[in-house]
Amino acid sequence: MGQPIIEVRNVTMAYGRLKAVDNVSFDIEANEFFALLGPSGCGKTTLLRIIAGFVSPTSGQVFIDGQDMGRIPPNRRPVNMVFQSYAVFPHMSVEKNVAYGLQVTGTPAAEAARRVGDALERVGLSDLRTRMPDQLSGGQRQRVALARALVKQPKVLLLDEPLSALDAKLREQMQMELSHLQADIGVTFIIVTHDQDEALSMADRIAVMNNGAVDQIAEPWVLYESPANRFVADFIGKVNLIDGEVSGARGGRVTVATAALGKVSIPHDGPASGRVALAVRPEKIRISTSKPGDRDAIATTGTIADWAYYGDSSHLTVETGDGHRLGVIIQNDTRTTIDAMDIGDAVHLSWSASDTLVLDR
Amino acid sequence: MGWLRAPAGGPLDYHRRWWLRAYVGLVFLLLYAPIVTLVVFSFNDSKRNIVWRGFTTKYYWKAWNNDSLFEAFTNSLMIAGVSTAISTVIGTMVAMLLWRFRFPLKSAYEGLVALPIVVPEICMGVAMLAFFSRVTGFPTDWPWPFNLSAITAAHIAFSFPFVAVVVRARLIGFNRELEEASRDLGASEWQTFWNVIFPYMRPGVVAGALLAFTLSLDDFVVTFFTSGPDTLTFPVKVYSMVRFSVTPEVNAASTVLIAITIALTVLAMRLQSPARVG
Numbered sequence: 326m327g328q329p330i331i332e333v334r335n336v337t338m339a340y341g342r343l344k345a346v347d348n349v350s351f352d353i354e355a356n357e358f359f360a361l362l363g364p365s366g367c368g369k370t371t372l373l374r375i376i377a378g379f380v381s382p383t384s385g386q387v388f389i390d391g392q393d394m395g396r397i398p399p400n401r402r403p404v405n406m407v408f409q410s411y412a413v414f415p416h417m418s419v420e421k422n423v424a425y426g427l428q429v430t431g432t433p434a435a436e437a438a439r440r441v442g443d444a445l446e447r448v449g450l451s452d453l454r455t456r457m458p459d460q461l462s463g464g465q466r467q468r469v470a471l472a473r474a475l476v477k478q479p480k481v482l483l484l485d486e487p488l489s490a491l492d493a494k495l496r497e498q499m500q501m502e503l504s505h506l507q508a509d510i511g512v513t514f515i516i517v518t519h520d521q522d523e524a525l526s527m528a529d530r531i532a533v534m535n536n537g538a539v540d541q542i543a544e545p546w547v548l549y550e551s552p553a554n555r556f557v558a559d560f561i562g563k564v565n566l567i568d569g570e571v572s573g574a575r576g577g578r579v580t581v582a583t584a585a586l587g588k589v590s591i592p593h594d595g596p597a598s599g600r601v602a603l604a605v606r607p608e609k610i611r612i613s614t615s616k617p618g619d620r621d622a623i624a625t626t627g628t629i630a631d632w633a634y635y636g637d638s639s640h641l642t643v644e645t646g647d648g649h650r651l652g653v654i655i656q657n658d659t660r661t662t663i664d665a666m667d668i669g670d671a672v673h674l675s676w677s678a679s680d681t682l683v684l685d686r
Numbered sequence: 687m688g689w690l691r692a693p694a695g696g697p698l699d700y701h702r703r704w705w706l707r708a709y710v711g712l713v714f715l716l717l718y719a720p721i722v723t724l725v726v727f728s729f730n731d732s733k734r735n736i737v738w739r740g741f742t743t744k745y746y747w748k749a750w751n752n753d754s755l756f757e758a759f760t761n762s763l764m765i766a767g768v769s770t771a772i773s774t775v776i777g778t779m780v781a782m783l784l785w786r787f788r789f790p791l792k793s794a795y796e797g798l799v800a801l802p803i804v805v806p807e808i809c810m811g812v813a814m815l816a817f818f819s820r821v822t823g824f825p826t827d828w829p830w831p832f833n834l835s836a837i838t839a840a841h842i843a844f845s846f847p848f849v850a851v852v853v854r855a856r857l858i859g860f861n862r863e864l865e866e867a868s869r870d871l872g873a874s875e876w877q878t879f880w881n882v883i884f885p886y887m888r889p890g891v892v893a894g895a896l897l898a899f900t901l902s903l904d905d906f907v908v909t910f911f912t913s914g915p916d917t918l919t920f921p922v923k924v925y926s927m928v929r930f931s932v933t934p935e936v937n938a939a940s941t942v943l944i945a946i947t948i949a950l951t952v953l954a955m956r957l958q959s960p961a962r963v964g
Binding site for chain 1 (some may be wrong): 861863864866867868869870871872873874877881882885886
């Protein structure tokens with residue numbers, strides 16, 4: 326890969342003793358769809374605002390396309406932002422909103438008109454160009470904000486929780502559209518979100534943030550299948566965490582003693598010692614009413630304590646003998662799957678040892 | 687179609703209770719009857735203007751040709767115009783300062799700015815009198831309109847806080863992301879102010895200016911203390927006239943003033959019509 330489009334170097338943002346962003350460094354490649362994911366208050370929006378230039382970091386540097394942004398004000402940075410509130414100018418028509426960024430920088434009228442037309446067409450608002458913002462729906466207003474940023478032909482487009490105000494159906498549709506748009510125009514996107522589905526479905530790479538620090542940067546499937554720590558495992562998707570203690574390690578496997586499962590042997594490279602947590606995703610657990618016969622499997626028994634029905638799948642809570650609770654997701658892949666078991670039934674649970682992760686506690 | 691059956695009515699169906707309607711009517715009567723009477727009696731064909739003697743417009747001509755009344759009238763308009771322009775600019779800047787920035791002793795500063803609103807006018811008047819008697823630069827013997835500079839300065843001093851308060855209240859609802867969006871799209875701070883922030887606060891600025899204009903136009907106390915022997919304003923002149931008798935001339939001049947005020951209000955409402963602002 327060539328020169329990263331964005332380099333974040335040891336950026337710290339402190340408000341008094343509170344560090345909103347704590348010594349964060351990473352690179353973003355050109356044409357990447359990059360997500361900053363984390364719970365509210367983790368510093369992801371602050372980081373985005375530092376890249377946009379609205380706040381200066383306490384220490385550290387941001388390079389955009391190789392240029393230090395230290396003293397560059399937001400209006401002279403080659404990035405544009407789609408705001409959480411969309412921030413569409415209420416006293417300007419759709420067309421004037423989109424043209425604003427070209428007008429204030431003195432783009433020739435003919436070129437501006439052509440680019441505004443292109444941008445409006447790209448987001449499908451050509452028919453609404455004379456409307457005022459208060460005559461638009463939330464989704465349309467967001468498209469205005471998007472067109473307004475894209476018309477500037479930024480090197481990087483910043484999106485601050487762009488979909489959080491939309492209803493579920495529209496959100497899913499916009500996720501697809503944003504992905505296609507990004508692939509289409511080849512501009513680097515950085516999206517800030519607290520919604521893991523959003524990040525997983527759209528982003529090429531995701532940085533998971535927690536308490537101002539970046540815990541892990543990886544492709545979506547790596548984050549999900551090989552989370553770096555307990556926080557990432559818990560934040561991305563659902564996970565069962567079983568506390569235990571390492572009692573031995575040999576030949577690429579560790580033996581962990583747990584109260585819930587007894588002693589189990591799990592393939593694991595890298596160091597592991599002391600108190601750990603075993604993590605297993607609920608959809609990787611097999612559930613049956615008869616005893617399974619798999620050799621390299623971890624198995625336990627329990628009774629179904631709770632059953633949440635979601636149509637395509639069911640989320641079950643199984644209580645094992647000693648009071649532990651494990652979540653299990655089953656696909657309702659036949660119309661009669663739902664009839665096979667019920668709350669209160671005794672069941673066998675099993676999963677492959679290779680689907681189990683050993684995480685520091 | 688519930689209204690066809692006219693149910694008992696909820697607590698907010700105030701328009702259905704006759705006594706509430708009567709009360710509203712009474713309020714309007716007390717508010718506007720004196721003004722209507724004033725306007726009607728400006729057409730009264732009677733020197734003493736106590737009983738109606740017949741319709742005439744001659745007192746309008748009389749008022750127009752009354753040189754000292756006319757001068758007082760133009761003085762008042764000049765003072766109001768200049769002090770409104772200046773106090774609107776200062777007041778708006780103060781509102782921006784208080785809205786945008788944090789600085790040491792901010793709340794003390796905020797209180798000091800608002801003080802002229804609560805200080806009794808008579809105190810302001812006496813203070814101004816003492817001030818202008820010691821400070822040169824506001825001579826009352828200069829040619830018009832510069833002989834009005836002391837009154838104008840006094841009017842600016844008590845009316846800009848009103849502008850600041852009104853504009854500040856408007857700015858509280860401003861979405862700061864609009865400002866950031868403008869900067870993000872390449873606008874300088876100056877462009878952002880005129881393209882994004884000012885259009886938003888315009889209704890507040892217009893309302894504040896209107897307030898400043900009326901405050902200045904009808905001010906008596908502060909003006910009385912700051913005016914020189916030869917600089918009469920309309921309220922002061924009217925006061926001296928009614929000490930002898932309330933002639934229809936006074937009514938006529940007042941009616942013209944009311945008309946000007948209403949016209950300005952309508953203009954201001956047009957300027958801040960909701961279709962053009964958020």
